[in-house]
Amino acid sequence: MPQRRQYDVLIVGLGPVGAVLAALGAQLGLRIRVVEKDTEVYRLPRAVQIDYEVMRLLNFVGVADDVLANSCASAGYEFVNRDREILMSRYPPPGLAPTGYPWANMFHQPSLEAALRARLAECPEVEVSLGATVTGVEQDDAGVTAVIETEDGSERAEAAYAVGCDGARSFVRRALDIDMVDLGFEEPWVVVDVKLPPGMRQLSEVSVQLCDPGQPTTSVLSGPGRHRWEFMLRPGDDYAEATRPEVLKARLADWVDTDAIELERSAVYEFHGLIARRWRSGRILLIGDAAHQMPPFFGQGLCSGVRDACNLAWKLAAVMRGAVAPAFLDTVQAEREPHVAGITRSAIELGRIVCVADETEAAERDRRMLAGRTPFPSMPVITEGVLGDRGAGRPMPEPMVTGTRRERVDDIVGYVPLLVVADGGRDAAAIQAFRAAFPDARVGALEHARDGQLALEDESGHLRRMLAEEPALLAKPDRIVFGAGSVAMLAWEWADYLRGETLA
Ligand SMILES: Cc1cc2nc3c(=O)[nH]c(=O)nc-3n(C[C@H](O)[C@H](O)[C@H](O)COP(=O)(O)OP(=O)(O)OC[C@H]3O[C@@H](n4cnc5c(N)ncnc54)[C@H](O)[C@@H]3O)c2cc1C
Missing domain, CATH: 3.50.50.60 (FAD/NAD(P)-binding domain)
Known part of the structure; x- marks a missing residue:
């Protein structure tokens, strides 16, 4: 049975x-x-x-x-041509990101x-x-x-x-x-992770896409003591051959002393969209x-x-x-x-910038990209299920909670909706109504926390900037900002959202 x-x-x-x-x-x-x-x-x-x-x-x-x-935190991501000229790059701003973590964690x-x-x-x-x-x-x-x-x-x-x-x-x-x-992309690459020699934590500070038509290659930081390379394969390349240790070491010889490293693992993937x-x-x-x-x-x-x-x-x-x-x-x-x-x-x-194997096309790409600054693509914002602009659809900056210990607000409230008010002493009736309507949600205040509100400390100033013109913002459990505005308006719209109604 x-x-x-x-x-x-x-x-x-x-x-x-x-x-x-x-x-x-x-x-x-x-x-x-x-x-x-x-x-x-x-x-x-x-x-x-x-x-x-x-x-x-x-x-x-x-x-x-x-x-x-x-x-290890990455110090940047560079797309370089065969002559190692930078075609496009992205470097994280100094310090930690608004969530309190490094911008890019390898x-x-x-x-x-x-x-x-x-x-x-x-x-x-x-x-x-x-x-x-x-x-x-x-x-x-x-x-x-x-x-x-x-x-x-x-x-x-x-x-x-x-x-x-x-x-x-x-x-x-x-x-x-x-x-x-x-979405129209299909490229086979061989990927290899290596262990670095004992005592070497990382091989470089930045991750690199080498846009060399002779061999498009990715060289990225991995965890401490490791490094990752990825090599574009050509039509007709034998995938099994591509992962043979001797073949991998021959590819790696341009990058590292292959006698000093240990090949940890490798695989061929077809990258898709x-x-x-x-x-x-x-x-x-x-x-x-x-x-x-x-x-x-x-x-x-x-x-x-x-x-x-x-x-x-x-x-x-x-x-x-x-x-x-x-x-x-x-x-x-x-x-x-x-x-x-x-x-x-x-x-x-x-991928289309890197995966160019044709010399003429690569030369034209280099000329074009070196002539004008090509912006690195930015992360899209969530546009559905949120209220208009003013930070909506973006991750909420992480405040700390002050008290006997200083802790991340997420460590205290967990994965629940979070209403952040600029001044806990204002709109007391609306805040109370919000808490009654949504008992799973928590409330934090940047100033004058009271009545069970969490006293928030916004060291980086990100939240204060978001709340400069609005009295409150509401973050969903995944900390995507639902919207900013009056507490009463947020309560009204959140109820509509939960009912599956179209948002303002
Ligand atoms: C070379 C490479 C580099 C990448 N780099 C990055 C990166 O830097 N950053 C990043 O964010 N992402 C990166 N990714 C993508 C990332 O690895 C994947 O998106 C992620 O692993 C997907 O996780 P998943 O849990 O959805 O699927 P998977 O990790 O594939 O897990 C699916 C699980 O389902 C199990 N399973 C399948 N069928 C069944 C079944 N019928 N019954 C029971 N179990 C089943 C499988 O065994 C597997 O354990 C990279 C991917 C590749 C290939």
Whole structure:
């Protein structure tokens, strides 16, 4: 007899995105089942960069410090031609980013995944099955049933909702017959991670895209003691040959003393720009690489998937407790897809600068880019599910909470909506009404905190600048600013948003 169990959410795939979703869901009291076909974290080279916004999201699930311990801050990102002239560059502003983390954190993805799994092991609400493959998924009005195959046989698990976090080749996406929109990029590259000689923490301060038509190459920082190179392959190149140690060392010889380093791992990838046409079908959703894939030149694939998980988790919890209608889950794609598409187009744009193998075309590119300053693409702003401008759709700067200890506000309030008021002594009735209407939300004040409001310290001044003209701002649980304005207006619009109504 197949075993039958009941969960709130069944997550297919325990990559970084499934793990973050599971950890957030557990914090919100959801009963979670995670099914992962492999028994170990993925060992081949993948993400090396996490941005300052996603570090804050990882802090919600308690792994930001693990990432910091296994990362080094990047001092810049340069696109250079064969003569090492800078075609385009981006350097982080001095100091920490507004979230309180370094702007670009060069890290080691398996360390992140191991830290996430360690956190999940501490969550009694999460049942993780490793070495278990989802081979079937069906849904009806009552819920989702997944068929799970293990060495020991087959099981059917039931959940109210299922989320495909099962990566680029997503079984769930195929089972739902959802196709991908191709944004038009396909380039094979061989990727190699090396361990640096003992005592050498990092090889350079900046990451480099060498736009040499003879051999387009990426050289990026990875975690401490590691470095990553990526080499564009040509049509007809033998992929197996490309990962042979002798062949890799020959490529690396221009960059490093190959006798001093250790080849850690390598793989050939075909970089794409693809976005799933639908991210939700009834009770089943797709996020992370299952919903979108992008070339790595912007370092944003994993970051985007973590943003998806943080956009989705509180909405699933709200649906489960009946606070919002199931159709509210459509806001995940509505809000996330334009952001991901913008990032993917930028990643493709960067890829097109690097992936030029034709000498004449490369010379023309160099001439054009050296003649005028080419701006580095900026991160798109979230435009859906937020109120107009004044910082809406951007990550909220992170204040500290003053008290017996000085702590990040996120460490105290966690993954919940946060209303920040400039002056806690003003609009007391509206603030009280807001708290009564949205008991899961927290309130912090930059001045005159009172009545259970958190006293916020805005050392960097970012929040004060945002609140110079408005009395309050509201951040969603994922710390995307919903809007700024009067407390009464924010309460009104937030209620409309939760009801799925069109925002002003
Ligand atoms: C060379 C390279 C460089 C990159 N650099 C960056 C970077 O610098 N920054 C960045 O943000 N991103 C980067 N990325 C992208 C990043 O690695 C991915 O976006 C990220 O790993 C996706 O996470 P995920 O959890 O969605 O999917 P995955 O990590 O692929 O996890 C999916 C999981 O689902 C499991 N699974 C699949 N099918 C089933 C099934 N039927 N049943 C059960 N389990 C299943 C798989 O075993 C896997 O563990 C890079 C990628 C590459 C290839």
